[in-house]
Amino acid sequence: MDSTKKVARKLAGHSFGTATWAANVGNEHGQVIMSVLTASEGFGLGPMIEGLIKRYRVAGVASPEVLYVDRDCCGNTLLRRMFEEWDEMIIRLDIWHFMRRFSVGCTTDSHQLYAHES
Numbered sequence: 001m002d003s004t005k006k007v008a009r010k011l012a013g014h015s016f017g018t019a020t021w022a023a024n025v026g027n028e029h030g031q032v033i034m035s036v037l038t039a040s041e042g043f044g045l046g047p048m049i050e051g052l053i054k055r056y057r058v059a060g061v062a063s064p065e066v067l068y069v070d071r072d073c074c075g076n077t078l079l080r081r082m083f084e085e086w087d088e089m090i091i092r093l094d095i096w097h098f099m100r101r102f103s104v105g106c107t108t109d110s111h112q113l114y115a116h117e118s
């Protein structure tokens with residue numbers, strides 16, 4: 001699951017300014033299985049998540065084992081609570097966002113290799 005502002009900024013006409021975020025849910029095959037435009041990331045995702053859970057239930061398909069996200073991966077977050085019906089599902093930070101955070105932590109002034117000498 002990934003959210004971006006880039007898509008929402010491209011809305012034109014009567015739709016311009018009606019959404020701030022575009023949230024997409026993909027599967028293990030790289031296919032987008034659900035996409036929604038929202039005014040906010042938190043509670044704005046509620047109806048999408050409810051619809052996703054319902055689609056799995058109606059199809060008689062087991063819930064996903066892992067959900068990779070771009071944020072809110074740790075602890076008892078709002079996202080975790082929204083997926084409470086899928087309590088066995090693990091939520092993890094996706095590799096792209098993990099690498100971005102990792103590189104920021106390794107290239108700051110506080111890191112020994114990159115510290116500036118006085």
